[in-house]
Amino acid sequence: MAKARLVRFWLALGSVFMILLIIVYWDNVGTAHFYLHTALSRPRGPKPLPTGGPERAQGLQADNADAFLDVLLGSGQTQSNPMTGKKSQPPPPPASHGPPLSNMEEKVRGYDWTSHAAATEQSQAQATRQAQRQRLLRDLCANSSFVFPTKERAFDDIPNYELNHLIVDDRHGVIYCYVPKVACTNWKRVMIVLSESLLDGGQPYREPLAIPREHVHNSSTHLTFNKFWRRYGRFSRHLMKVKLKKYTKFLFVRDPFVRLISAFRSKFELQNEEFYRRFAAPMLRMYSNLTSLPTSASAAFRAGLKVSFAHFIQYLLDPHTERLAPFNEHWRQVYRLCHPCQIDYDFVGKLETLDADAAQLLRLLQVDQRLHFPPSYRNRTARSWEQGWFAGIPLAWRQQLYKLYEADFVLFGYPKPESLLQD
Known part of the structure; x- marks a missing residue:
């Protein structure tokens, strides 16, 4: 009976683990891609470091199972590892090998990324x-x-x-x-x-x-x-x-x-009939000594006048x-x-x-x-x-x-x- 309860406990814990893993993936990967392809969306700032409870678990990387379980089952900043008795620290955020998210987001067209100060x-x-x-x-x-x-x-x-x-x-x-x-x-x-x-x-x-x-x-x-x-x-x-x-x-x-x-x-x-009649023709008569001029701009342009x-x-x-x-x-x-x-x-x-x-x-x-x-x-x-x-x-x-x-x-x-x- 005790063994069956222990199995159910671990199955439940595994289900919670998978749910939180999906949440962690979406928060850290899925939304990044979503914001990169949505020109009118505001960029997200970096997430604060987790402080405790399930919320804290979401900020940790899923490949560190010990730390993940420590946070899930405990409540402090550091928890004793049940296998070794040593205290483990939450892992630091992983180093990024790609361009910073803000740099990638700047490539999105149609959005003003000018800082408030600028x-x-x-x-x-x-x-x-x-x-x-x-x-x-x-x-x-x-x-x-x-x-x-x-x-x-x-x-x-x-x-x-x-x-x-x-x-x-x-x-x-x-x-x-x-x-x-x-x-x-x-x-x-x-x-x-x-x-x-x-x-x-x-x-x-x-x-x-x-x-x-x-x-x-x-x-x-x-x-x-x-x-x-x-x-x-x-x-x-x-x-x-x-x-x-x-x-x-x-x-x-x-x-x-x-x-x-x-x-x-x-x-x-340009051929402008009004300005030809009112201004160009009088200028040509007065300053080029031309007496017989075409009556339209188009005719004058064809004649090279x-x-x-x-x-x-x-x-x-x-x-x-x-x-x-x-x-x-x-x-x-x-x-x-x-x-x-x-x-x-x-x-x-x-x-x-x-x-x-x-x-x-x-x-x-x-x-x-x-x-x-x-x-x-x-x-x-x-x-x-x-x-x-x-x-x-x-x-x-x-x-x-x-x-x-x-x-x-x-x-x-x-x-x-x-x-x-x-x-």
Whole structure:
């Protein structure tokens, strides 16, 4: 009878042993493989060393049966071995012969493994950079020795038509001043999603990239400051000031000369019928002495009649250009589009740091969980190209061009392109 009980005891103990062995295997091997193949799962930290009871047994390796049974049957840190009478210590964790689990997990795509400390440091660096940009703007606007056109005028003196680049989102309290050739298409898309100003099948757009480009640049899509007069009459300026005081205001800028190159490439190197009729044809007549020109861009391109970059610079420097009409928005100075000395911007982003600035701004607006800024292709018009583009431009023209855009260089912290302005 006693022998039968002893057999049942050992059978039960063996069953417990096998169950715990399976648990140990799953904890130490199975979950490791599971986490490696699950991109959205949080990595597990190392298990604490066992302290007692069955929980302690799970942390031990199954190939050390004596220690395993000691822990299972006993309760202390060290137990007497019933066979030898010696005390045995729990075995140390085995040395790993493969790469650390954390290193393997870093190879999982689609997961941000940035440490909290690194993320905090990065966030602090971005906040510091943003504060420097805003401080530079405010200091220069307050500096009486730094002068440029329209700097001293009051907000009330800005003509209504010059406020057409300030897009308002009343749902989130945001004002965006868009600057063409500075990722404005995608920022306009973001503003459409936030303000829910455009519907698709009766529902507001949720994904910025789903919004067709032709709708993005349709002026009727956006609520801009220049439309306030029609809505609110004589109260419009007061309402603008209230919103400017309470809303978060932002803009994105770019190296002024690189922006000019980008504008030239997109509007004159490609067949653009509107820009051919309005700008290219008059430039060719005035600066190439051509009297008989094709009526369409496609015909002009087939005939090899294209505006050169030198023609474009000559056009910008020509005093007649501004007398006929203000600069087109694609090459108008940022200070004339966004009025940085009359509007105290809360965020100044740059195309050169677009990804980081966009993420920081969406966090600031508390909409980063709702949408992401559309991924941008690598900018094909790089600052390193300036030397090549301006190589054929006379030095005197380069110096005059810098004077024309100097306020944008200085206000937004872009270095003076000395190599282009000296012999």
